[in-house]
Structure formats: C-alpha cells, structure tokens
Amino acid sequence: MFRKDVVIPSGAIALALCIFSTQAEPLKATQYGDFDRYVLALSWQTGFCQSIIERNRNEPPECRMQKESDRKTDFLTVHGLWPGLPKSVAARGVDERRWMRFGCATRPVPNSPEARASRKCAAAETGLSLSAAAKLNSVMPAAGGNSCLERYEYAKHGVCFGFDPDAYFGTMVRMNQEVKESAVGNFLAQNYGKTxxxxxxxxxxxxxxxxxxxxxxxxxxxxxxxxxxxxxxxxKASTINNPLSAGSFAPQPHPGNCGKQFVIDKVGY
Known part of the structure; x- marks a missing residue:
C-alpha cells in the first residue's frame, strides 16, 4: 500500500530506488505460465488526458496536476503489462476476446475476482514494497492516491499468475525506461507537439x-x-527479463487506429 499524501524525505526515496534497481527479481509466472507473449502498454500521458477531457469525464488528479517537463519522454508513462492467453486456459474454451475482457477473472479458470475499471480502488492492494512503489509512482501517474491503477492492473493481469508484485511492476518500470532511451523515445521527444x-x-x-x-x-x-x-x-514471453533488443518483439495483427498522420500531443494542446 502507498499513498501520495504521505511525505517521504527525498533521501529516503533515493535510497529506496537504488535498492529496488539492484535487487529486482526476475518476473516469473508460478501458475498458468504457458503463454507466449506479453503486451507492454505505455500511455502518451498528454494525449490520454486530452482524451479524458474530450469525453466530458471528470479529469483525474494525475491530469489536473500535469505540468510541462524539460524531458519530453517523461510523458511516456506506464499503463500495464498484459500476459497473453495461456494455453491451459484456452483449452477450457476461453478465447482471446474473453481473456482480454476479464483477464484473471476469466471463467472457468483462473477464477479470480473481477477487477472493474470503474472501481479500481476496490481491487485488493498489491503488496508492493516501499522501494518498488516509489519507482512505479514516478512513471505511472495514476498509481496510488484516488486512482489506484496499479491495483486494477495487478488484479486483472498479475495476481492469477502468482507474479511477485515488485518483479511485475519493476519489469514495467525497466522497459518503460528502455523505450524512453531508444530511437522511439527520441522520436517522441523531438516531435513533441508536432504532427x-x-x-x-x-x-x-x-x-x-x-x-x-x-x-x-x-x-x-x-x-x-x-x-x-x-x-x-x-x-516474447521468453525474453521478458532481458533488456529490450531486436529479439524481444513479437508481431501482432493490428497496427492500431492512428492512420497515416497523428499529433504527439503536448500539455494544454
């Protein structure tokens, strides 16, 4: 459990992040591990917040507090890490559509409580350590507080696999940083606010x-x-604990809906 309204000395946070980075455990499923891929979901935070406003929904705290940053890649934030449909679950008659909708609440297995996007804070606490929570909080703006994105993500995509929470979220944090430091991250930063x-x-x-x-x-x-x-x-699930490389990726059938041109949104666009 962690809360954004608790003030932690900066020195303690720095020490916690250092410990987390050196002691992170590999991500490993202890059950239903017979899946072949993950999807790493990263938000472009300014665009996400703009979409919330345009849908006339209440602006979440992480969007109301959004500010400009000299490091434009800071706007590339963590949404989640989603294991693919395990073969053992598919053998029970579960298809990709049902798996993506219900995740760990899929019936007949794994049969975990359903996590609802409209009630994220109703999901169980993740059990994250202080060091892991501090690191996650820096790249997942909706973690903790009144948004509880990390609870929802773990309940839907992590708990049924027996993932260690620190390893699960630590993997997201690491890969988010690797994407930021890549040619893709550089492209997003150089084209901030541009079409x-x-x-x-x-x-x-x-x-x-x-x-x-x-x-x-x-x-x-x-x-x-x-x-x-x-x-x-x-x-590829088999490479999830390795640094991102040419051998890490798996093709998927749909390129998305962005079309031939799109805007890299900026704060207050």
Whole structure:
C-alpha cells in the first residue's frame, strides 16, 4: 500500500530506488505460465488526458496536476503489462476476446475476482514494497492516491499468475525506461507537439530494433486531427527479463487506429 499524501524525505526515496534497481527479481509466472507473449502498454500521458477531457469525464488528479517537463519522454508513462492467453486456459474454451475482457477473472479458470475499471480502488492492494512503489509512482501517474491503477492492473493481469508484485511492476518500470532511451523515445521527444507520420514512427522503431519489429507496435489515437494516446508493444514471453533488443518483439495483427498522420500531443494542446 502507498499513498501520495504521505511525505517521504527525498533521501529516503533515493535510497529506496537504488535498492529496488539492484535487487529486482526476475518476473516469473508460478501458475498458468504457458503463454507466449506479453503486451507492454505505455500511455502518451498528454494525449490520454486530452482524451479524458474530450469525453466530458471528470479529469483525474494525475491530469489536473500535469505540468510541462524539460524531458519530453517523461510523458511516456506506464499503463500495464498484459500476459497473453495461456494455453491451459484456452483449452477450457476461453478465447482471446474473453481473456482480454476479464483477464484473471476469466471463467472457468483462473477464477479470480473481477477487477472493474470503474472501481479500481476496490481491487485488493498489491503488496508492493516501499522501494518498488516509489519507482512505479514516478512513471505511472495514476498509481496510488484516488486512482489506484496499479491495483486494477495487478488484479486483472498479475495476481492469477502468482507474479511477485515488485518483479511485475519493476519489469514495467525497466522497459518503460528502455523505450524512453531508444530511437522511439527520441522520436517522441523531438516531435513533441508536432504532427508526424506513421511512416516516420515506424522508421524510428526500425532504427532502434530492426524493420522486422515494426509490426510489434500498435498505436492508439483519439480525436480529429488524431493524436497519440497509447502504444501497445507485443513482446516474447521468453525474453521478458532481458533488456529490450531486436529479439524481444513479437508481431501482432493490428497496427492500431492512428492512420497515416497523428499529433504527439503536448500539455494544454
């Protein structure tokens, strides 16, 4: 459990992050581990917040507090890490559509309590350590507080696999940083607030990880003109504990809905 209204000395946070980075355990499923891929979901936070406003919904705290940053890649934030449909679950008659909708609440297995997007804070606490929570909080704006995104994500996509919470969220934090430091992250930062082409985005993927991995990136846009809200990156389960490389990615059938051109949204766009 962690709360954003608790003030922790900066020195303690720095020490916690250091300990977390050196002691993170590998991510390993202790049950239902017979799946072949993960999807790493990363939000473009300014676009996500704009989409909330346009849908006339109450603006969440993490969007109301959004500020400009000199490091534009800070707006590439963690949404979640979603294991694919395990073969042992599919053998019970569960298809991809049902798995994506219910995750760990899928029947007849794994039969965990359903996590509802409208009631994220009703999900059980994750059991994250202080050091892991501090690190996650820096890249998942909706973690903790009144938003509880980490509870929802773990309840839907993590708990039924027996994932260690620190390893599960630590893997997201690590890969988010690797994407930020890649040619893709550089592309997003250089084009902050600009209209870009899907072709140029794909070229950044190819530059960083090879042309064959362009199809591993699914982009989601909203609005007219379209602006980026999220990228979903398909990854081989067998490489999840390794640094991202050309061999990490798995193609997926749909490129997303961003079309030929879209905007890399900025704060207050």
């Amino acid at each position: 870009v082409s899907r072709r140029d985005f794909d070229a950044a993927v190819a530059k960083g990880w090879g042309k064959e991995n362009v199809k591993a990136f699914k982009l989601t846009c909203n609005g007219s003109p379209a602006y980026l809200t999220e990228m979903q990156i398909s990854l």
